Amino acid sequence: MTSHLGTDDGALSDSGPTEAPLGGTEDGRDRAAESAAAPLDPPAPKGAEAADVTDDHDDSSQDRLDRLAAPLSGPVAPEPEPPGPVAAPAAPHRPPAPSVTAPVVPPSPAPTAFVPGPLPPGYAPSGHGASELSDGAPHAGFAASAPAPLPASLSLADVAPRRRSQWAMIVIPLVLALLIALSTYLLVTARALERRNAEWEQVARSTGQDLAKARDDLAGALAELDGTRAQLDAAQTRITELADEKAQLGDDREVQQRLVDFQSKVSDAARNVTSALTSCVDGQNKLITYLQDSAMYDPVELTRFRTDVTRVCDSATDANKALQEVLTR
């Protein structure tokens, strides 16, 4: 679509009324209608009208429009010149194709949807350039109609850039603001994290010192624990030994006690034997004395006394034998 703006082909004039319906706004249609309906209008008002159309555009759109309109408005701007020297100004005002097509060609698929309509009368191409026009009327008509498709072409080409520019006016500041805010936030966060990192490092060093001290204390405590365990084992062993020694001493004590008791009983028995033997001897001595003067005593009493002495001596003899037997065991 925009390529039509950069050429001087006869199809240029065809695009005006054909593209008009493709315009996104009623203004585009109106301008196309105007351009089709007034091919003989003076070019100046058309140029002025085209300039008016772009008044409400922003600067960038105006610049772009100026660039686009420059090749077409070239022959229009020198309005005082008569249509006679049409061929003369046509050649020098031919716009360089790259300067126009390069910034305007949109990547949109609009050209594929372009459907050429019937050519209006007076717009049939007769050649490839304005210089090939046979008379002045068509030439004048071409000169007059050259600005005619300008509004239509400008509106068609301006719709998408205009929207893009509007979007750009909104999005770019927003993105810039967002990037600035993001950068600020990241900067603040990075500095805060840097400070926090320093604080944590300090804490880590302090904790590391505490840990090292705790490890030393733990190593000391474990060493003491090992020593204490060894002492405990030794103490347990010693306690067991002492308990056994005490038990053995208790056994010995009980044995000795039993021996003492036995010795005591033996001593008592020996004392009793000794006493019995003494009594025996005493009785026998008395019996001997009595028998020396037996006439002085009753024979019956002497016999009874002799029997008693014999019994005491027999008991003493038996006790002595028993004692001797016990002592010999």
Add this chain to the structure above:
Amino acid sequence: MTRRGTTSLRAAGAALSVVLAAGCGVLPALPGPMPTDIVPSHAPIAEPTQTGNLSVDGFDAAQRMAVRIRNIGCSSLSTGSGFAIDESTLITNRHVVADSDDLQVSTYDGRDIAVTAASIAGLADLAVVRTAQPLPAAPVLAESDPAPGDPVTVVGYPLGGQLTVTSGQVIGTTTDPLNENLGEVLITDAPVEPGSSGSAALDSEGRVIGVVYAKNSTGMSFVVPVSTLRAMLADDTSFVESTSCATTS
């Protein structure tokens, strides 16, 4: 601006808001306030995997429950072993306390415990001794008799000497070769000696599984099973008061 443009602008704004919201989630957050103390007040304490020899003096429960019994007879002196089943009750063999004029009990650490009474069982080589002072520790009786192959630990005073712990395993069961026990007795290969009579036979968890009462020439030890002990303790008439040799002679 047309309605379509406004709608597109709103959609773009919404999309931008969504992107901003998602982006805020990705952005790093500002660090919060620095914690004043990072050391926990209560550090987690690891659960002990085993109790070890945790007691007031480092001796384990098996040693603390064992007692040495001195039987002072009218004409002799003998020693045996025993173990506590509660604070003031000992279990030992009948032949350990028989024909005694005096019974003397001492603990693992050499303390003497006064005996207040002794009772003997008629159907098993078992006796119960009551003490005046509390005993250091008491084990738990196993619920059932051990099976052949189960580990067994014997704690006692062999030959009247030091407190000794020996280990072995249950060989099986047999009838009492001494005809002193009703029913079957356990056979183990845990080493015992004279003086070990009345020692507690413990399982791997420290529970009493029987009472050692005899040994044979091949080194096998004979144990009154815990089932018999439980049956005797459950029957109030199974134990009778032990008589002193001084009163019978």
